[in-house]
Amino acid sequence: MEQTKTIFLLSLFSVFITVCGQEKQIIVIDPGHGGTDRGAVGINGLREKDLTLKIAQAIVHYHKIVLDDRYDIYLTRYGDTLISLGHRTKLAKILNPKIFVSLHCNHANNTKAMGLEIYVFNDSIPEQSLSMAKTMDEYLQEHLGYRSRGVKRANFQVLRDNRGVCPTLLLELGFLSNSDEATHLEEDGKIKALGLAIVMGIHNILK
Numbered sequence: 155m156e157q158t159k160t161i162f163l164l165s166l167f168s169v170f171i172t173v174c175g176q177e178k179q180i181i182v183i184d185p186g187h188g189g190t191d192r193g194a195v196g197i198n199g200l201r202e203k204d205l206t207l208k209i210a211q212a213i214v215h216y217h218k219i220v221l222d223d224r225y226d227i228y229l230t231r232y233g234d235t236l237i238s239l240g241h242r243t244k245l246a247k248i249l250n251p252k253i254f255v256s257l258h259c260n261h262a263n264n265t266k267a268m269g270l271e272i273y274v275f276n277d278s279i280p281e282q283s284l285s286m287a288k289t290m291d292e293y294l295q296e297h298l299g300y301r302s303r304g305v306k307r308a309n310f311q312v313l314r315d316n317r318g319v320c321p322t323l324l325l326e327l328g329f330l331s332n333s334d335e336a337t338h339l340e341e342d343g344k345i346k347a348l349g350l351a352i353v354m355g356i357h358n359i360l361k
C-alpha cells in the first residue's frame with residue numbers, strides 16, 4: 155500500500171516537473187535487497203542490504219556536494235525495507251530516468267574471487283546500456299583501487315524488466331566472501347569513495 159502511494163505521488167510530481175518545464179535529468183539508484191531480504195552476508199558479518207543502502211546514501215550526498223544537485227536522483231528504497239523487484243522497475247517506468255543503477259555486492263564459493271563487475275541485460279539491447287557500462291567500468295577502474303572483472307551480460311530480473319524502459323546497469327561492488335574486500339567494505343571512508351566514484355561515473359556518462 156505504501157509503495158502504491160509513493161508511486162502515485164511520484165507520478166504526480168513528475169507531471170508537475172514536466173509542466174513547470176524545469177526538468178532535470180532523472181537518475182534512479184536501486185540499493186539491492188532490504189528488509190527480510192538481507193542479500194549476501196560477508197565472512198565478517200557485513201550484510202549486502204546495509205552496504206547497498208550506505209553506498210546509495212553516499213551517492214546522494216556527493217551528488218549534492220560535488221555536482222550541486224544537478225540531477226534528480228530517486229532511490230528505490232530509503233530505509234531497510236523489502237521492496238519487490240517488480241516495484242523497483244515500476245518506478246523506472248513512471249520516472250523514465252536517463253539511467254537506472256542497481257547496487258549489489260558479490261559472493262562466491264571461491265574465497266579468492268575478487269573485483270568489481272558490471273552487468274547489462276543478456277542481449278545488450280539497447281546498445282546504450284552496454285556503452286554506458288563500459289564508460290562506468292573505465293571510470294571505476296581509474297578511480298578506485300579495485301580490480302575490474304569487466305562488463306558482463308546476465309538475465310537478472312531488474313535488467314530484463316527495464317529493457318526498453320531505460321538504460322540499466324547492475325553493479326557488483328566487491329566480494330563479501332573475500333577477506334580483503336569484505337574488510338575494505340567495513341570502512342566508512344571506502345563506502346564514501348565508492349559512492350563518489352559511482353556518482354561521478356554516472357555524471358561522466360550523462361554529461
Ligand SMILES: [Zn+2]
Pocket residue numbers: 186187193194202257258259
Ligand atoms: Zn545482491
